[in-house]
Amino acid sequence: MENQSIKAFLSLIFSLKIPKFILIIGLAGSVLTTLVGLTIPLLTRELVDGFSITSISLGFIALIVGIFVLHALIDGFSAYALSYVGQKVVAGLREIIWSKLIRLPVRYFDRQPSGESVSRVINDTGIVKNLVSQHFPQFISGLISIFGAVIILFIMDWRMTLMMLIAVPLTVLVMIPLGSRMSKVSRTLQDQTATFQGEIQQTVSEIKLMKSSTAEKVELQKGNNGIFNLLKTGLKEARIFSVVGPFMYMIVMLVIVVIIAYGGIRVEEGTMSTGSLVAFLLYLFQIVFPITSFAMFFTELQKAKGATGRIMEILEEEVEEKQQGVERSIEGLPITFDKVDFSYEEGDPIIKNMSFSIASGEMIAFAGPSGGGKTTVFGLLERYYNPTNGQVLIGEESIGALSLQSWRSQLGYVSQESSMMSGTIRENLTYGLENANQVSDEQLWIVARMAYAEQFIQQLPKGLDTEVGERGTKLSGGQRQRINIARAFLRNPKLLLLDEATASLDSQSEQVVQKALHRLMEGRTTFVIAHRLATIVDADKIIFIEKGEITGKGTHQDLLENHALYRSFAEQQLT
Numbered sequence: 001m002e003n004q005s006i007k008a009f010l011s012l013i014f015s016l017k018i019p020k021f022i023l024i025i026g027l028a029g030s031v032l033t034t035l036v037g038l039t040i041p042l043l044t045r046e047l048v049d050g051f052s053i054t055s056i057s058l059g060f061i062a063l064i065v066g067i068f069v070l071h072a073l074i075d076g077f078s079a080y081a082l083s084y085v086g087q088k089v090v091a092g093l094r095e096i097i098w099s100k101l102i103r104l105p106v107r108y109f110d111r112q113p114s115g116e117s118v119s120r121v122i123n124d125t126g127i128v129k130n131l132v133s134q135h136f137p138q139f140i141s142g143l144i145s146i147f148g149a150v151i152i153l154f155i156m157d158w159r160m161t162l163m164m165l166i167a168v169p170l171t172v173l174v175m176i177p178l179g180s181r182m183s184k185v186s187r188t189l190q191d192q193t194a195t196f197q198g199e200i201q202q203t204v205s206e207i208k209l210m211k212s213s214t215a216e217k218v219e220l221q222k223g224n225n226g227i228f229n230l231l232k233t234g235l236k237e238a239r240i241f242s243v244v245g246p247f248m249y250m251i252v253m254l255v256i257v258v259i260i261a262y263g264g265i266r267v268e269e270g271t272m273s274t275g276s277l278v279a280f281l282l283y284l285f286q287i288v289f290p291i292t293s294f295a296m297f298f299t300e301l302q303k304a305k306g307a308t309g310r311i312m313e314i315l316e317e318e319v320e321e322k323q324q325g326v327e328r329s330i331e332g333l334p335i336t337f338d339k340v341d342f343s344y345e346e347g348d349p350i351i352k353n354m355s356f357s358i359a360s361g362e363m364i365a366f367a368g369p370s371g372g373g374k375t376t377v378f379g380l381l382e383r384y385y386n387p388t389n390g391q392v393l394i395g396e397e398s399i400g401a402l403s404l405q406s407w408r409s410q411l412g413y414v415s416q417e418s419s420m421m422s423g424t425i426r427e428n429l430t431y432g433l434e435n436a437n438q439v440s441d442e443q444l445w446i447v448a449r450m451a452y453a454e455q456f457i458q459q460l461p462k463g464l465d466t467e468v469g470e471r472g473t474k475l476s477g478g479q480r481q482r483i484n485i486a487r488a489f490l491r492n493p494k495l496l497l498l499d500e501a502t503a504s505l506d507s508q509s510e511q512v513v514q515k516a517l518h519r520l521m522e523g524r525t526t527f528v529i530a531h532r533l534a535t536i537v538d539a540d541k542i543i544f545i546e547k548g549e550i551t552g553k554g555t556h557q558d559l560l561e562n563h564a565l566y567r568s569f570a571e572q573q574l575t
Helices: 002-015 020-049 058-101 106-111 114-156 158-165 167-205 207-212 216-269 274-315 374-381 404-408 425-429 441-450 454-459 477-491 507-521 556-562 564-574
Strands: 335-345 348-358 363-367 389-394 411-415 495-499 525-529 541-546 549-554
Touching: 002 114, 002 274, 020 058, 020 114, 020 274, 058 114, 058 274, 114 158, 114 167, 114 274, 158 216, 158 274, 167 216, 167 274, 216 274, 335 374, 348 374, 348 389, 348 541, 348 549, 363 374, 374 495, 374 525, 411 477, 411 507, 425 441, 425 477, 441 454, 441 477, 441 507, 477 507, 495 507, 541 556, 541 564, 549 556, 549 564, 556 564
Parallel strands: 363 525, 363 541, 411 495, 495 525
Antiparallel strands: 335 348, 335 389, 541 549
């Protein structure tokens, strides 16, 4: 399992378009910086051993200053190059994940909280970036620094080097279990952060519902629970760091004291120079600091593997292939449900053996109790879901034979939620159109006039360029719905889907929206879901659905005479 996660991590990284030349330059600069750094203790030894005012050489001082300047320049350049690579990696990852997310089917989002998906795009990719651009280069340069310093120290004094290396096994014995524990805590922290982000996002997006329901205490408690869980996990992480830090400091100081004591004796005996002792201590620091960073590297590696696993889960999901299938106009063709069954979950059927047909240009309305399956029928028509059994036909062939791009571009959908994107009215009207930038103001005002939206748009401060706010909150429900209808006019759909399009409006707004809808429906094949009788009495055919099954078909008058539940439904509307 461990090997598989490492393999998945590496395959994901190598699948990206990493600027390899810049990565090589950055790593080479990092290595060169380390090698230059290894010469500094030797120069220090020469300076200390030969130190006297009269023997100071300007050339030697210039050499030391030059090495320091060169070290700083190379280090700065390599740091920028590696940061550049890291930013390119995270940008590439985010492009891949975002491209995948927006092509995933609706079924995926039914079971996956949106906040967690956002966390995958932002937080998990950031972890991978930190590993690639910071911790991995530090690990490589640290290894070089350790091996280089140890080799030089063995050459300088093998006995003191062996004394120093006694601390290594002790450090490893403590760091390995702590590193394993740290990786588990870090993964837990990532998961809790993603969950908490999802809860916060949901609360903020439904802030009006929360306030109107006086649910501040509930959400406050829920948020505090999430914060407390993050606090507990964060403290676990802090406890491990609180052991690692003091332990490493203790080992380092112990080794330094022993080396100074033993080296002092050697200097006193004349078997070691003072400069060599100083150089030995400097090399010791070049060994100790990389070792302390290794613990962080392996922790970040575990985090990155966990993040990669979650990213791979998204990337392995099947997407909607919008271009697969034929490009075909559906104008003039009938739509038929042929013995269609559908379930969201296996063993829990929502639609059962549903069959009906609608001719081109006709209007068919769905009525029935809430939860009967009316909206699910629209989900099948939009191809958000595929039938479990049976098929939906356009003419003589399945709608699945058409490409999603071709099929959905010929649909117009107006729902009761009055969905809008953050941006201007112009951007919302042209949303999703391939030629959005070529749509003229004249065309926009024409569709606005057809949707009875022209007057209120003209009264707004910036007209078509007025910002509507997140989810269109700066407009009223009736105004948002008329914008949606205008958008449908602009798309000029062959098939129109109206999902309780006036359900959430006041009576005055409903009258205006009804006028716009009737104008939109003229000459178009139309499916309507409505709980208001006035919306469906003129339908060519009404289908009454109960518990996923069709229990009645016919005109309004037919159902009044022959269907008791529909008659009760009609009487409730009249009262």
